[in-house]
Amino acid sequence: MIRIGMSSTCAYPLPLEDSFRLAGQAGYDGVEIMVTRDEATQDAAALVALSERYDLPILSIHAPVLLLTHFVWGRDPRVKLEKSAELAARVGAGTVVVHPPFRWQAGYAEDFLDIVRELAASTGLQIAVENMFPWKIGGRGVKAYSPGWDTTLMDCSSVTLDFSHCALSGHDSLAMATALGERLRHVHLCDGSGSLDEGRVFDEHLLPGQGSEPVAEVLALLAAARWDGAVVAEVNTRAAKTEPERLAMLADTLAFARIHTREL
Known part of the structure; x- marks a missing residue:
């Protein structure tokens, strides 16, 4: 069976322990930790303690690559990635998720794919580069990422597929999964309703089945391949007004994943 995990971002803005608690109550197989300014997300001992308390393994570590985490572990993005790999090794996670660099991160951007390959080789971890999306400012395209946002064009051995990002980029996720083949090593389970070209500018992270991406078909493809x-669920639950409502959203996401990853 394919492991179905839950990202700590699903419980935002609740404290980290709530992510473990809700993941356990909903029935997930493990968690992904987004490293943030919350010191608990950076502390291997604290993470291991939570993992043991809730009997949930840590499947992956998401490097602090968001603009909101600019100063986490300093300002050098290579150091951030290396520290993420160190944290993953200490908590028993096999995967580190990282976004492509911003174009203005000049030296790091130029060496990014070499850094990813070298780090994967030296640690034995999967450094899974996540697909992103083109940016538009004032209706004009802006090259925000380097070497780019499309991971199908990158020379890296491990990729994370994010459905919401596919929707924003106008990139069919089933075509992307097929093109990636064995390089697809990690999935962020969510959905999106349309591309930037259609006037949508928000990275929605809808529950699977609520958007326009062929999420069920991709999961079925992976199940058939004995992937x-x-x-890992990475859905936005901030609209929930109560904890039972949030828990129901997480349980629905898990049920969708279980149904469509069932090996026939």
């Missing part, structure tokens, strides 16, 4: 990566 051994992890599918």
Whole structure:
């Protein structure tokens, strides 16, 4: 069976322990930790303690690559990635998720794919580069990422597929999964309703089945291939007004994943 995990971002803005608690109550197989300014997300001992308390393995570590985490572990993006790999090794996670660099991160951007390959080789971890999306400012395209946002064009051995980002980029996720083949090693389970070209500018992270991406078809493709990566829910639950409502959203996401990753 494909492991179905839950990202700590699903419980935002609740404290980190709530992510473990909600993941356990909903029935997930493990968690992904987004490293943020919350010191608990950076502390291997604290993470291991939570993992043991809730009997949930840590499947993956998401490097602090968001603009909101600019100063986490300093300002050098290479150091951030290396520290993420160190943290993953200490908590028993096999995967580090990282975004392509911003174009203005000049030296790091130029060496990014070499850094990813070298780090994967030296640690034995999967450094899974996540697909992103083109930016538009004032209706004009802006090259925000380097070497780019499309991971199908990158020379890296491990990729994370994010459905919401596919929707924003106008990139069909089933075509992307097929093109990636064995390089697809990690999935962020969510959905999106349309591309930037259609006037949508928000990275929605809808519950699967609520958008326009062929999420069920991609999961079925992976199940048929006896894929051994992890599918990690990364859905936006901030609209939930109560904890039972949030928990129901997480349980629905898990049920969708279980149904469509069932090996026939």
